[in-house]
Amino acid sequence: VLVISMMSVLNSVSAVFLSQGQYGILKMLGYSALGVSFLAELSGFHNLSSFVLSGFIITLLSVYILWSLLAFSETTMNWINSSTNIASIKIRNVLNFTRDTGKPKLALYQLFIDAVLWIVFVSVLFRIWDPTGTVIGTLSSYATEGIPMGDIRIVPTNIIAGIIAFAILSGITGWIKSWMDRRWLRQITSDRGARDALVTIVGYTGFTISLLVGLSIGGINITGLAVVAGALSVGIGFGLQSIANNFISGIILLFERPIKAGDFVSVGDVEGYVKKISIRATEIETLDNQDMLIPNSELISGRVTNWVLHNPYGRLIIKIGVSYGSDVEKVKTILESLSSEHDQVITDSRASPPKALFMGFGDSSLNFELRVRILDIKKRYDVLSDLNFEINHQFSKEGIVIPFPQRDIHIKESSDKK
Structure with a gap:
C-alpha cells in the first residue's frame, strides 16, 4: 500500500516539477526504486524493501527542500535587484549597484549559494544510500590525501581551498578599492585621473597577492613558476609581444599620467573623453557616444593630443x-x-x-x-x-556681405572673314 501511495505521489510531483519533460531520467529512477522495493517485499526481502522505500521517501523530501531553497534564492536575488523596499535599497547600497543593474553581480552570489545547496544535497544522498560510509570514506581519502598522477599528487581539498582563498582575497581587494575611492582619495584630491590611477595600482597589487596566495595554498610551488616565466618569455618574444607591450604601456600611463580619466584627447582620427585606462587598452568615449578601445602602446608610441593636460584652456x-x-x-x-x-x-x-x-x-x-x-x-x-x-x-x-566663390565669363564674338 505504501509503495502504491508513493507511486501516486511521484506521479503528482512529476506533473508539477517535470511538466516540460525534462529530467525524465529522475522519474524513471524513482519508479525503478519503488518497483525494486515492491518486488523485494513480495520476495521476502523485507529489510531490502524497507531500506529502498525509506531512502526513496527521504530522497523525495530532500529534492523538495532543495527545489524550495533554490526557488527562494532566485526570488530573493530578483527582489534585491528590482524591489523598492527600504531593505533592498540598503542591500544594493552595500553591494554598490543601482536598481535593475545588479544581475551580473548578484549572479555570482546566487552561483555560490546554489553550489552550497547542491553540495549539501549530494552529501545527504550519500548519507541515505551509503549508510556504512564506504563511498564517503573513499572519496574523503582521495580528497584529503590526493590522487596520484605520475610523479605528482593532486589534492582536491587544497585546490578548492586555494580557489576560495583567491576569491576571498579578490573580494577584499575590490572592497578596499571602493573604500579608498569613497572615503579617502576623494578627500585628498579632486583629480579623478589621480584617483583612478591609485585605485588601479592597488587593484593590480591585490590581484597579484591573491593569485600567489591561492597558488601557494593550492599546493603549487611558487619557485617553480620561474620555469613558467621562462616559457612565457619565449612566448612573449613570438606571439605575446603586443600584449606585453600594451601591458607595460598601461603601467607607464598610470605612473607618468600623460592622459588620465576625464581628459579630452585626440588619437589619430579618434577624438573624445578618456573613460578608463585598463591593463590592455584605454577606453575613449567619442562625441557621438561611441566607446573606442585604443591599445595602450599607441598612446605611448604614437602622437596624442591632450587638450587639457595642464589646463582646460x-x-x-x-x-x-x-x-x-x-x-x-x-x-x-x-x-x-x-x-x-x-x-x-x-x-x-x-x-x-x-x-x-x-x-x-x-x-x-x-x-x-x-x-x-x-x-x-x-x-x-x-x-x-x-x-x-x-x-x-x-x-x-x-550690411557686410560674406561672398561665395564666383567667376566672370566674358564671351567675345568674332566674324569669319573669307
Whole structure:
C-alpha cells in the first residue's frame, strides 16, 4: 500500500516539477526504486524493501527542500535587484549597484549559494544510500590525501581551498578599492585621473597577492613558476609581444599620467573623453557616444593630443571672408567686440584677448581670422557655433556681405572673314 501511495505521489510531483519533460531520467529512477522495493517485499526481502522505500521517501523530501531553497534564492536575488523596499535599497547600497543593474553581480552570489545547496544535497544522498560510509570514506581519502598522477599528487581539498582563498582575497581587494575611492582619495584630491590611477595600482597589487596566495595554498610551488616565466618569455618574444607591450604601456600611463580619466584627447582620427585606462587598452568615449578601445602602446608610441593636460584652456580660429569693398576696420571691430561678449572667451590677463587678423586677399573675398582663447576646450564646438551665429547676425545688420566663390565669363564674338 505504501509503495502504491508513493507511486501516486511521484506521479503528482512529476506533473508539477517535470511538466516540460525534462529530467525524465529522475522519474524513471524513482519508479525503478519503488518497483525494486515492491518486488523485494513480495520476495521476502523485507529489510531490502524497507531500506529502498525509506531512502526513496527521504530522497523525495530532500529534492523538495532543495527545489524550495533554490526557488527562494532566485526570488530573493530578483527582489534585491528590482524591489523598492527600504531593505533592498540598503542591500544594493552595500553591494554598490543601482536598481535593475545588479544581475551580473548578484549572479555570482546566487552561483555560490546554489553550489552550497547542491553540495549539501549530494552529501545527504550519500548519507541515505551509503549508510556504512564506504563511498564517503573513499572519496574523503582521495580528497584529503590526493590522487596520484605520475610523479605528482593532486589534492582536491587544497585546490578548492586555494580557489576560495583567491576569491576571498579578490573580494577584499575590490572592497578596499571602493573604500579608498569613497572615503579617502576623494578627500585628498579632486583629480579623478589621480584617483583612478591609485585605485588601479592597488587593484593590480591585490590581484597579484591573491593569485600567489591561492597558488601557494593550492599546493603549487611558487619557485617553480620561474620555469613558467621562462616559457612565457619565449612566448612573449613570438606571439605575446603586443600584449606585453600594451601591458607595460598601461603601467607607464598610470605612473607618468600623460592622459588620465576625464581628459579630452585626440588619437589619430579618434577624438573624445578618456573613460578608463585598463591593463590592455584605454577606453575613449567619442562625441557621438561611441566607446573606442585604443591599445595602450599607441598612446605611448604614437602622437596624442591632450587638450587639457595642464589646463582646460584652448584656442579657436574662425576663418571669415567678406566681399571686396567692405570696411575692413569695421569688420575687425565687430569680430573682436562680439567675441569678447561671449562668457566662454577669455578677456583678462590669463590669455591674449580676442584678435581679428586681416590675412590676405582671396579670389572672391577679403580673408580674416578671428582668434580667441576659451575657458574650456571641451566646449569649443558650442562656442564656435555661438560665434558663427553672432557673426552672421551682426554682418547682416551692418550690411557686410560674406561672398561665395564666383567667376566672370566674358564671351567675345568674332566674324569669319573669307
